[in-house]
Amino acid sequence: MLKNQKIHFIAIGGSVMHNLAICLKLLDNQVTGSDDMFFDPSKSNLKRHGLLPDNEGWHPERVHSQLDYVILGMHAKNDNPELLKAKDLGLKIYSFPEFIHEVSKEKIRLVVAGSHGKTSITSMILHVLNKAGKSFDYLVGAQLEGFDTMVKISDAPMMIIEGDEYTTSPLDLTPKFLHYNHHFACITGIAWDHFNVFPTLDIYEEQFLKFINQTPNNGKVFYAEVDQALCKIVERAEPNEEQLIPYNAFESKIEDNQTIVLWEGREIPLQVFGDHNLQNLNAARLLLNQVGISDDEFFEHIQSFTGASKRLELIGQNDFSTIYKDFAHAPSKLKATSEAVTKQFKDRKLTSVLELHTFSSLNKQFIHQYEGCYDLPQQAIVFINPEAVKAKKLEMISEDELVDAFKRKDLKLFTDAEKLEQFILSQDWNNRNLLLMSSGNFGGLDIEKIKDTILS
Template sequence: MRIHFIAIGGSAMHNLALALHAKGYQITGSDDVIFEPSKGRLDKKGLLPETFGWFPEKITKDLDAIILGMHAKPDNSELLKAQELGVTIYSYPEFLYEQSKHKTRVVIGGSHGKTTITSMILHVLSYHDIAVDYMVGAQLEGFETMVHLTEENDFIILEGDEYLSSPIDRRPKFHLYKPNIALLSGIAWDHINVFPTYENYVEQFQIFVDSITKGGSINYNEEDAEVVRVVEASQNPIRKLSYKTPNYTIENGETLLETPDGFMPIEIFGKHNLNNLAGAKWICQHIGVDEEDFYEAISTFKGASKRLEKIAEHNSTVVYKDFAHSPSKVKATTNAVKEQYADRTVFACLELHTYSSLNAEFLKEYKGALDAADKAVVFYSPHAVQIKQLEEVSEAQIAEAFERDDLIIYTDPAAFKKYLFSQNLDETALLLMSSGNYGGLDFEEFKQHIH
């Protein structure tokens, strides 16, 4: 098959391009800018566009399909040419469904935890040499790409994102997969730029549950009241199986998970991660992994990339980096670090970086999110607010939203960096939460500073 990618450089898009190339498809693509690591990975396989930009002449009738990335605009010249010629156009999730419609589709949905749960499942299956197709939202240790597609594997594990499918398809991605087996980890309002009301956001999860194939099943987190309400209200004839956080204890900074054979040390920590683990266990059992084999494998799971990732440790200082940005994730991550390091100062630095987090109306959702931290800093860039064409957010609004009198707020990257490097981090667990880099913080330099 000959397939052309419009906006090939995105994290998900370039991984799909690599997966299809590995499957023997002829792949071409375009983009106006491509950053590392996408650039180097595409180049290595001979898939990097020779020139950046959009070239309608690349679109010809002999293409089998176009895959359209979110980064492209609806008036993209290549897209317009494809529409004019009548070439089949897929969004990323539509194409994944096409590749997996004869397989058993396992879809992991939820506002938070889906990358971690998907990663746990893939880790366990890989540990036991069980081959499956997959698509996951983070680069996993031991996995070459984030997407893997074959003709022969029976199962495909899909991370079910509720964000939009493409510039011309405004449906959430996870509405298109039609799962046989689904999981729903939690519902907490996010993506305010697309789902302007909480009710509108929750409705997407109702549609997801109703999209499960008849006779299929859903595993759901019984500790999330909204999830319970959505699943129990569904009239879809499916099996409904709940899960909850397993028993665990913490001794000398190590989390021990209760299993039928006693307490077992594990690498990950935090109540939210143990809850994720319970969901992953259910899914693995559906695929044929028994409980004992699951525990053996999960004891070696170190976490998904950028999710509570330990980036430095020296004497009595430990530093974690986390992708957390939405209020529920920030709260869960901060609480986890405080629980794990109860005898240390927990110092949390949060960058408000996404559309939702920089929205003046949405800010109040952060109330109490940093309460578990002993010291808390919020960094945001007024420049980022301007780029996203949002209303200006003031320091006073941020202080009011978090309802924390001792909250420290920085808007200047240089001043934040100076402050961070000046701190005494003895007996401290430092948590850096951001989907950005605090306006240019060099994490490698910071790691050297600690040592």
């Protein structure tokens, strides 16, 4: 068991990095860290556990020969002074995924991969395992209800890992999920993302082929059969057909705005909804089968699953309106989330607000990937924070350029959070839902005020 070690984090402020730091401190290790900026919730979490540095910035004196190892975050650059000091001292330097593999080498590893749905499926698996009283470790990309941290390391026999395809560290441009060496995995689908790292779709898809080809002889990969591009990749893969197993969404129906799974003559009510979630649920079931969870156990426990944070998260509702917040920002996520809310509430109109926040989504060479993905809401709004554009050293996208890219003439663009708030609150919310989609914070939009005003 990991304990009594001296560990330093370079770029400790990241969402998952700071959770790992807290996890290791709780295992009785001496943990220090640095970063050039801190934001909540990581800032408050680190402070609560006595891990927030006295000052921001990089301080080579914090890296010394008594350290057992250093854990390097993606936020740090190649010329980071603490990284250079660690190299000079010959210290062991782990990237985040390398460290996760190191501490899970003796465990059964389930890895959830794909361009979308990773956090949701991982959350479903953790929820069921927790309800079933199983012992497990995990790495998940969101704070989950009932779990203190986003990372857990113990002497459990298995580890559930959300497998991100983004690059590992400044020293290693390998996708994170290639470090985990899964026993069992699922791939939810492939939709070109991370334009700044994978400049073409072919390069992006090649990473998933490498991932599939890592499957051991006694392992399995479950893949979404509805994704034609993914199926073509599977056809090129090295594992045999018995190891590569397609899955689809559960059969279901909707009654009184609730989704009900139809399974072997049974009707199983859910608290989540949408075709993408019905597909995610089946992937979670199949992976759980590999670690001894029966279908009966799965359906017994999944009924109480309310969803992952910011994944179709219910913000509030009354008899006339429902408000959701979702992490969706990539084209495939935008489309799936819009479809889910539209189908679930067939008798209501939908106003949707999408914040373009990532490097890919703010890039004029990429935005045409959004064509046809924002057709369903009756009102389609895009928000862009000029500060985010400036920080990424990109050129601001105009409303006309968005209309052309999305192929939607009535699309509205806002670049000021206060004006966006005024517009939202000026609408008629009788028999209309609001969907807020972003990996950012809409420039500080007061969502609580919007919720209270609409629902009152």
